[in-house]
Amino acid sequence: MSNHAETEHHIVSPKLYVVIFLSLLCLTGLTVAASYVEMYSFNVVVALGIAIVKAMLVVLFFMHVKYSSKLTKLTVFSGLFTFMVLIFMTLADYISRAWGRW
Amino acid sequence: MPENTAIAGATEVEGHHEHPPYQRHHFETMGQQNDATNFAMWLFLLTEIMFFGGLFTAYLIYRNWYYPAFVQGSHQLSIFWGTLNTAVLITSSFTMAMGVWCAEMRKKSALVLCLVLTFVLGLVFLGIKSIEYHEKWEKHHVPGLRYNLDSFLNPASDHEVYQEYHDKPLPLDMARHTELYFFLYFAMTGMHALHMIIGIGILTFMIIQAQRGAYTTGHVTFVENFGLYWHFVDIIWIFLFPLLYLISRHAN
Structure with a gap:
């Protein structure tokens, strides 16, 4: 250590x-x-x-x-990244469910 | 217990280098302890991001589904109170940041002053929020409890808002979805306010401790980590304010 x-x-x-x-x-x-x-x-x-x-x-x-420290920066970034996954995966689902039927 | 401390004290004299009393025994150095505590605090904040993240995602999706209802619901909020509250909260974040600096500089009375200011500004924020909540109650815009669609079925009946926005009447089906807007409004600002109340509680404890000189001995971890929490709550509001109050002003 x-x-x-x-x-x-x-x-x-x-x-x-x-x-x-x-x-x-x-x-x-x-x-x-x-x-x-x-x-x-x-x-x-x-x-x-x-x-x-x-x-x-x-x-x-x-x-x-x-x-x-780099650890803190990485932690903050991973938090934002996970949040982005939440937003984009959810939106991708909603957008593509009624694909072509708008 | 006294035996244990005696042994710990003895080994310390023999083997270990000297370290301050607030350094936990399982950490090699203060730097390591600070890094670990800071990391832990951020991990907690990540769970908070995801907690509020769910609410933000719900808002995003429902706003897209029931757009006219969300726009007219949003027109019911007062931009004046919202802006004032944003300024109050940002100022409290500033006084908190200054508090961390005072603790680092070992300025005891300045630290107490900063914490008291943060405490007072937190209360002012909640006071303004309660004025807004009270207005919602008066206008029957509390979903599930006291709700009336008049402002949306017949916007002209709501003089003040109508003068500002000239909203067109919503069809009944869409008007009923304004309740969803207010549900999210209360859920998001309410959870935010709950975080503020918890923060104010911890601040009370900290003010007493700071007066006793607990944070001006060179050990600032508690103040620093509470600062992170307080700023996080500020960031949540920085996003709630435009999403709930501002972005629907021109949308019709």
Whole structure:
């Protein structure tokens, strides 16, 4: 176990937290403003796109994943991957059940 | 018991290198212990992702099936309260992140302040949520318990919402599916709120402990892992907000 590479404990500075906090507030404002603009089917795309950016900021900086071990990064990724499997496999099922009968 | 500790103490003097009292005996170093605890916390969060993931998937599918019902159901929510609550929750995430920093820097009173702020903002969030829930109750939009289709069969009767959206009346069959929208609304925001209530409970405990100086000795694992939980709950809301409140604004 002695060759096990432990992560050095990285302390994120308050300045960075403030920057992330303000960006999150701006993005919240942006997503609300965007919902008032008629973009047809792109309203959903923009809203979810902004939500994903916000979530990434929280995960990478507030949750320190950017400074974490490879194990943590892999764990987070595998969680998202499993969630994607849930979404896409379920949708693939629903879309293909009534194939050609829409 | 006293015997055991005496033996453990003795071996420590003989063989082991010195280590802080909060390091568990089965870990070689603090770094290893921190990595293991962090990994465990993330594994727990993965189960949480899948737990909420099921609700999100249900929402996705039913929204596609009963699209007009979901759009009109969504028009009943107040974007003002939703936006305000998002800001409150993001701020609480920020104060929590600052709390972790204070613990790392061993600033006791600043840590207590951060935890108290997080606690208060959590309560504000729940307060706003209860205003919204109360409005649903008043308007008979609580599925299974107190439900009325008037707002969807005859949207003009619902003045405030009608002025904003000018929704067309839904056929009875589709109008009945708005109940499904509200069911998912209450299930998702309710499970989210339950996570907040549990978090606030743990925060109460942490504030007492922090005042006693428990987290400012260099052992920040508990604060750090609670931070992960709190931020996770924040992320769930970051997705609930656009999905429930925003994306149906222009869909007609």
